Amino acid sequence: MAKVNTSLNDERTIELVQRKGLLAGRYKWQILRLALARSLKMTTPPGEHYDFGTSDGKEYSLEQVCGEGKPDDENFTDLYRLLISNYHQQDLFADEEMFIRLLQRHIRRGLDEFRTSWRESHDFHEYLYQSLFSNLNTxxxxxxxxxxxxxxxxxxxxxxxxxxxxxxxxxxxxxxxxxxxxxxxxxxxxxxxxxxxxxxxxxxxxxxxxxxxxxxxxxxxxxxxxxxWHSQGFHEQSRWIEQGKSTTFLLPVYPGVDVLGKPYSFDLAKAPHLLVAGTTGSGKSVLLHALIASLVQSCTPAQLQIYLIDPKRVEFTAYKQLAHLAPEGLVTDAPAALKLLKELAGEMERREQVLADAGVRDLEEGLTKQVIQLPFIVVFVEELSALLMESQDTETYLVRLAQKARATGIHLVLATQRPDADTFSGLLRSNVPSRIALTVRTAAESRIILDETGAEKLTGRGDMLIRLVGGNVLRLHGVNINADDIAQLVKMTRK
Ligand SMILES: Nc1ncnc2c1ncn2[C@@H]1O[C@H](COP(=O)(O)OP(=O)(O)OP(=O)(O)O)[C@@H](O)[C@H]1O
CATH class of the missing domain: 3.30.980.40 (Threonyl-tRNA Synthetase; Chain A, domain 2)
Structure with missing residues (x-):
């Protein structure tokens, strides 16, 4: 008899919703039905890639999913068949195989949606209510x-x-x-x-x-x-990275999709430094996770070392075991951050000498000619203003790195809630030419970041405007990476 198949990721989502969302004691079939409801609320049909479960997933019978064969008041098979027929404008009473296939696609897409748009720390009932019913009164x-x-x-x-x-x-x-x-x-x-x-x-x-x-x-x-909305998560991002493996990008990053849903990527090595700004809750941390996830899936630890500076001490701790994390590369206080920036400025000078000795202009040329074997270095700073408040020297070293580190393969990604003149001074501004604005409070803040207004009118939660060095402003919707994804990512790199 036909079954609905899931993947291991789907099973993890089901268990997470059971444990942390519905607070235990619920049946898996209930979550499958909630996922079906969630998917049927979305306006575009689920993709064919949901047709294949994986051998580490599970199989569910129509009895479990729809109540097939149960007494009439517990059997929803025909109701689901009607709903899905209506959704796809197709008679599924005449095509059992297609019914099961579409049922599976919807359930799996709904589970993906839970995984990417609900956070364990948030109330699942409220999330569900909002996503299933919030537009009734609108x-x-x-x-x-x-x-x-x-x-x-x-x-x-x-x-x-x-x-x-x-x-x-x-x-x-x-x-x-x-x-x-x-x-x-x-x-x-x-x-x-x-x-x-x-x-x-x-x-x-x-x-x-x-x-x-x-x-x-x-x-x-x-x-x-x-x-x-249709969310994109870790799963989609991994697929884009796999498909984009043939690009010539040195440090490929996939922050999200454009307005029409097309994946967008750029080469961080060419950026060559990036400022990410947005008010609290606009999605800065999630965006940094998306950038880290792109780099880590695209480069080996021998090709890339990452430094993470997080004065808030919360965002980056999950990366402690990341294979790409430089030794002592996770820094959680301002004095240690200053020390690290000094060391990186020293590393930059050392690399300049190595490049000069090898007779090459920059790390890219050295790698192409195979005369240098050094990893790229990317430094992520979670809250720039908190760091700058501690010491004047911090800015001096950041500016020095931003001015000269590009050739040596050292790149900065600086995030801030406060894109004002105190945080983003003229010197930093002119040396960090690529910018991403998430939702900001005022048109003036948008202008500071992008040289134009607009970011004050975004929809929040990863909605962003990006301007890469010398380019036009483009609107993107970010990939949603959650704590589970980060744990999976870190595990993958340790294999
Ligand atoms: N791309 C996205 N898709 C869907 N939801 C998102 C996305 N990015 C962020 N969110 C949602 O927005 C919430 C806030 O995101 P995040 O924690 O990254 O904001 P933040 O700007 O770092 O805030 P803070 O500065 O207060 O730490 C998250 O809980 C998440 O649910």
């Missing part, structure tokens, strides 16, 4: 976002006439491709985006415009309620 707003007609009415209110050529669902936003017969309406539209957002009940989350190459067509990116 249903009107969601309909408005989904249906072009009311959007057009709102546009007319601000004096803009147009029609929607196409609607594309991204992972958190819907992009409306708006055709404007009168090109003069474009400036009116851009001036009135806040009014439009207000009319659509979007509160502080903004509507962004997106230039297109079609004549008189502009993209309008409108945020959807969080319950309809």
């Amino acid at each position: 249903a009107k707003q969601q309909d408005r976002n989904a249906a072009p007609l009311p959007l057009l009415e709102m546009l007319e209110e601000i004096g803009v006439r147009g029609h929607i050529k196409e609607t594309i669902d991204g992972s958190r936003l819907t992009r409306f491709m708006l055709h404007l017969p009168d090109a003069n309406d474009l400036s009116k539209l851009k001036r009135n985006l806040d009014t439009l957002a207000f009319s659509l009940g979007l509160q502080e989350q903004g509507i962004f415009t997106h230039e297109t190459n079609q004549p008189k067509v502009i993209g309008l990116d409108v945020p959807r309620p969080a319950s309809s």
Whole structure:
């Protein structure tokens, strides 16, 4: 008889939800059904990659999943068949095999969603309530976002006439491709985006415009309620890394997906230093984990050494056993951080001599010509402002490293909640040219980071604007890496 198969990761999620979410004593089939409900709330169909469980996963019968063969009041098979038929606009009463396959895809996608968007430290019931029901009382707003007609009415209110050529669902936003017969309406539209957002009940989350190459067509990116977001997690990130192995990037990082859900990557070695800024809860720590996870999965410990500076002492402790962590590479107080930065400045000078002796310009050339064998070094700083408050010298060494360390293969990733002049002085600013802004408090903070406004209107939780050295600003939605993923990552590197 046909079964629903899971993977080991799915099983871990089920156990975690049992133990920490529902606080023990619940049955696995209950969690499978909750996962099904979660997936059916999402607007795009689950992918085919959920078709294959793994040999270390489990098999569940239709009796367990749907109550097949039980008395009528406990048997939901036909109800689930109806719901899934409706979702996929396909008659699954006539195709049993397809029903089981889609049932499995939804259940496994729902489990993935739990894994990537719920944190053990958060109340699972509240999370579930929010993700299953929160848009019931904002249903009107969601309909408005989904249906072009009311959007057009709102546009007319601000004096803009147009029609929607196409609607594309991204992972958190819907992009409306708006055709404007009168090109003069474009400036009116851009001036009135806040009014439009207000009319659509979007509160502080903004509507962004997106230039297109079609004549008189502009993209309008409108945020959807969080319950309809599609999250990306460690699992997806690992797949992108595997698929991207042929790139020439020296230090590939995969922070997330673009507005339309396409994975985005860049070479940290070319950045060559990165500032990450955002208010508390905007997703800075999760983003740093995503960057670390990318590097660790792409490079061996012989190719890359990582230093982690965390004056808050909380974020990086899980990496203690990471194979890529440099000896004494985890630093949790400001004096030790200063000592480390001094040592790294010394290492930079030593490397400069090694490069000069080998007759090469930089580490990349030395590695290509196989005349040097040194690992890249990436230094992550979790809260830059806490560090800078301790000593004036900290900034001096950071600036020195930012100015000169690139050629020697030493790169900095600096995170801060406070992107103001005290934290991000002119000298640091000009030497840390690549920036990521998560949600910030004010337009002025957005300007300090990106030289333009916008980050004050993001949707939070890993929504970000990125500007790499010399490039344009691009919007990304971050990969969600949780504590379990980090534990798995660390274990993988120790093998
Ligand atoms: N990419 C993401 N996808 C979904 N949820 C996310 C993502 N990034 C962060 N979150 C959610 O947002 C919450 C806050 O994230 P995080 O702890 O990284 O914020 P932070 O900016 O580091 O905050 P603080 O400065 O207070 O430490 C997390 O608990 C997580 O649930």
